Amino acid sequence: MRSHLKPYGSRAENHRNPTAKLLLETIERKQSNLAVSVDVTKSCDFLSIIDAVGPFVCLVKTHIDILEDFTQDVIFKLQKLSVEHDFVIFEDRKFADIGNTVALQYSSGIYRIASWSHITNAHPVPGPSIISGLASVGLPLGRGLLLLAEMSTEGALTEGSYTESAVRMARRHREFVIGFIAQRRMENVGGSAETEEDDFLILSPGVGLGARGDGMGQQYRTPREVVLESGCDVIIVGRGIYGKDLKDTEKIRTQATRYKEAGWEAYQERISVK
Ligand code: S5P
Numbered sequence: 001m002r003s004h005l006k007p008y009g010s011r012a013e014n015h016r017n018p019t020a021k022l023l024l025e026t027i028e029r030k031q032s033n034l035a036v037s038v039d040v041t042k043s044c045d046f047l048s049i050i051d052a053v054g055p056f057v058c059l060v061k062t063h064i065d066i067l068e069d070f071t072q073d074v075i076f077k078l079q080k081l082s083v084e085h086d087f088v089i090f091e092d093r094k095f096a097d098i099g100n101t102v103a104l105q106y107s108s109g110i111y112r113i114a115s116w117s118h119i120t121n122a123h124p125v126p127g128p129s130i131i132s133g134l135a136s137v138g139l140p141l142g143r144g145l146l147l148l149a150e151m152s153t154e155g156a157l158t159e160g161s162y163t164e165s166a167v168r169m170a171r172r173h174r175e176f177v178i179g180f181i182a183q184r185r186m187e188n189v190g191g192s193a194e195t196e197e198d199d200f201l202i203l204s205p206g207v208g209l210g211a212r213g214d215g216m217g218q219q220y221r222t223p224r225e226v227v228l229e230s231g232c233d234v235i236i237v238g239r240g241i242y243g244k245d246l247k248d249t250e251k252i253r254t255q256a257t258r259y260k261e262a263g264w265e266a267y268q269e270r271i272s273v274k
Pocket residue numbers: 037039063092150151152153181205206207214218236237238239240
């Protein structure tokens with residue numbers, strides 16, 4: 001059976017990487033395939049949004065370098081919320097350099113991403129050395145990597161042979177690469193028939209229940225299009241959940257519930273199609 005037609009929980013067994021297992025088990029436990037992307041500039045908004053959406057999400061995605069008042073205390077509080085609300089952390093760093101540089105960017109600097117983020121991601125553009133560079137830091141810590149095989153933006157160059165090469169690179173590094181940022185499943189991309197082992201996780205941004213775009217190139221699809229029609233595993237939603245009023249935690253909670261339900265309904269419909 002194609003992997004995405006199976007329940008999340010049963011797919012955890014196919015994965016050797018502990019972070020892939022953790023994410024699948026968290027999705028199953030919380031009955032949520034919703035990830036919230038918290039792209040705000042103030043630590044207090046960052047933490048209060050995470051606290052509000054925490055019960056409804058399997059994962060929180062961060063852009064830690066957007067915070068203008070970053071201190072180590074933010075990481076301490078983020079990790080505490082991750083334990084309290086039971087969600088996985090994904091720093092959306094989009095590494096894109098040579099192996100040696102990305103290893104330093106991942107382990108060091110102010111943010112020391114590898115020390116707190118379960119998942120991070122990278123552009124495949126430098127070739128396989130970006131994976132080995134990041135793996136030298138992340139694998140001993142049990143971390144997982146997503147490759148950006150496709151992007152959600154209008155006119156993205158991530159298509160055709162680029163996407164195929166990304167998938168082939170990932171298949172050669174299954175111990176560390178747990179899946180893709182993409183708009184659809186990747187099993188049949190890059191010239192290999194689907195196998196049980198090829199169960200990559202597909203995390204998909206560009207999700208909204210309202211507008212179809214943001215006027216800056218972003219393109220939105222509904223949870224149903226993403227999960228049911230395209231077979232993606234996790235919907236990543238940012239502004240669709242917290243909008244402009246970052247202090248209105250009631251509204252944020254309502255929106256998170258709405259997206260959680262839409263994502264889960266689409267998944268249930270998907271696994272019931274035999
Ligand atoms: O192709 C992509 C890849 C990513 S990781 N398109 C994206 O939008 N993202 C990220 O998802 C982007 O950096 C942002 O953090 C989030 C989408 O936010 P939204 O507010 O448009 O939902």
